[in-house]
Amino acid sequence: MARTYNDQTEQNGAKTLSDQAYLQLRSDIIHGELLPDEKLRIEHLRGEYGVGASPLREALSRLTADGFVTAEGQRGFRVAPMSEEDLADITRMRILLEKQALSQSIEHGDDAWESRIVATFYQLEKVEESEARDPAEWEIRNHDFHEALIAGCTSKWLRRFYGILYDQHKRYRNIALSTEIPRDLHQEHEELRNAALARDTKRACDAIEQHIMRTAEITLKVLREETRREQEIA
Amino acid sequence: MARTYNDQTEQNGAKTLSDQAYLQLRSDIIHGELLPDEKLRIEHLRGEYGVGASPLREALSRLTADGFVTAEGQRGFRVAPMSEEDLADITRMRILLEKQALSQSIEHGDDAWESRIVATFYQLEKVEESEARDPAEWEIRNHDFHEALIAGCTSKWLRRFYGILYDQHKRYRNIALSTEIPRDLHQEHEELRNAALARDTKRACDAIEQHIMRTAEITLKVLREETRREQEIA
DNA sequence: TGCAAGTTTTTTATCGATATTTTTTGTAAA
DNA sequence: TTTACAAAAAATATCGATAAAAAACTTGCA
Numbered sequence A, B: 001m002a003r004t005y006n007d008q009t010e011q012n013g014a015k016t017l018s019d020q021a022y023l024q025l026r027s028d029i030i031h032g033e034l035l036p037d038e039k040l041r042i043e044h045l046r047g048e049y050g051v052g053a054s055p056l057r058e059a060l061s062r063l064t065a066d067g068f069v070t071a072e073g074q075r076g077f078r079v080a081p082m083s084e085e086d087l088a089d090i091t092r093m094r095i096l097l098e099k100q101a102l103s104q105s106i107e108h109g110d111d112a113w114e115s116r117i118v119a120t121f122y123q124l125e126k127v128e129e130s131e132a133r134d135p136a137e138w139e140i141r142n143h144d145f146h147e148a149l150i151a152g153c154t155s156k157w158l159r160r161f162y163g164i165l166y167d168q169h170k171r172y173r174n175i176a177l178s179t180e181i182p183r184d185l186h187q188e189h190e191e192l193r194n195a196a197l198a199r200d201t202k203r204a205c206d207a208i209e210q211h212i213m214r215t216a217e218i219t220l221k222v223l224r225e226e227t228r229r230e231q232e233i234a
Numbered sequence C: 001t002g003c004a005a006g007t008t009t010t011t012t013a014t015c016g017a018t019a020t021t022t023t024t025t026g027t028a029a030a
Numbered sequence D: 001t002t003t004a005c006a007a008a009a010a011a012t013a014t015c016g017a018t019a020a021a022a023a024a025c026t027t028g029c030a
Helices: A002-009 A017-030 A042-049 A053-066 A084-108 A111-129 A135-149 A156-175 A185-197 A201-233 B002-009 B017-030 B042-049 B053-066 B084-108 B111-129 B135-149 B156-175 B185-197 B201-233
Strands: A069-071 A077-079 B069-071 B077-079
Touching: A017 A042, A017 A053, A017 A156, A042 A053, A053 A069, A053 B053, A084 A135, A084 A156, A084 A185, A084 A201, A084 B084, A084 B156, A111 A135, A111 A185, A135 A156, A135 A185, A156 A201, A156 B084, A156 B156, A185 A201, B017 B042, B017 B053, B017 B156, B042 B053, B053 B069, B084 B135, B084 B156, B084 B185, B084 B201, B111 B135, B111 B185, B135 B156, B135 B185, B156 B201, B185 B201
Parallel strands: none
Antiparallel strands: A069 A077, B069 B077
């Protein structure tokens, strides 16, 4: 009986309360529910997330190692800050790692790898072309497509670091999501797909670099506007 | 009074018991005191490290995010396994990141950066030439030299990832430390120093790649021997 | 008013206790 | 013997309580 209750309440692959708290906090930070520099008071979070102090502290410890949260001595936890420099840093690193992952992927990818790229691209295409663009839907499809591209990469560490950077970047992208995406994303994705399927490493790397750079530029622009607006208020 | 006691017992910058446990566990894993795949029982560790369950669990959570510990759903923690594939993976990634960090460093490094390279190289040289090579001393000097080389790199994320990989690699290097280092490390380090000071990015990157590759090759050889020996026993 | 020392309140970090889950051990049937 | 099952033991994950630290708030004095 208790098992049934647990099965219903646990989300994703969260087997412990600590995992649940970790995933929820992570998601809330990425999606801007928890704002940069915001103080994360254990007592407050307890009520918010419905778990005790121990699992919360464990979750926050992990998020600290991931760079989503900062922890200072006896002064508790905060949501990690955001800055233009950090975005530039993440962008540069993401380009480096995603190019590497893509190269390895093109080298080792088999038929299943190709199929997955075709399939995820098609799904992404559908969302991009639809009138009512659901940002959440697009986010998932976009992630699936990028994952498919680097699925042939066998490096555990490259995947780990890339995953962290993707989500870090996603946090920046999310705060800039309000503005409509003006550029022709579809064309960029198509070029990426074709280059990968043609096993043209150089072309694919150039495409991914351009793609990440443009996304980052737009995000940076929105971030600057928001920063300016905040300063005007203060 | 209590403060004085704390000041004496706390090591490094560890402001909390959790930090202490984190640093000690990390060090013990890197230095092989805790063996790969070894079960980390909270109750046992409590006695060993003299802290309660909560700080230990927090420390283990962080180490999990760092990749030094694995955690499985209601089944506790283990020291992360070691394998030839993992070593190869770490090596490849380290080359990628250290080359990048070195490039940025050569580009942005100032006079202080140059001075630090010269100084740390000199200290490393001293240890390498001395008759009684203290591995612990060498380890520190080697780390200082490599840190100095990439000190000009401004990327927070690059430093973070590089730091993790350096320590992961160090774990592999430590288990292979018993064997005497036969190659001419000094020459490799000198080439590295000269190339960096000459601001020759290409040459420095080649040097660092060779350097890391050779270290990894020797480590791999010892790791293979140990694996074989273990299998013979079993 | 401005500042500084002392006091209260809040918050954090940690411990001990408990319920739940996993592993081990023991026992009987195939 | 081996296998299957049940009971016991061990270990984990979690909670509530407490001690220690930091922040906020007085209050006294120049």
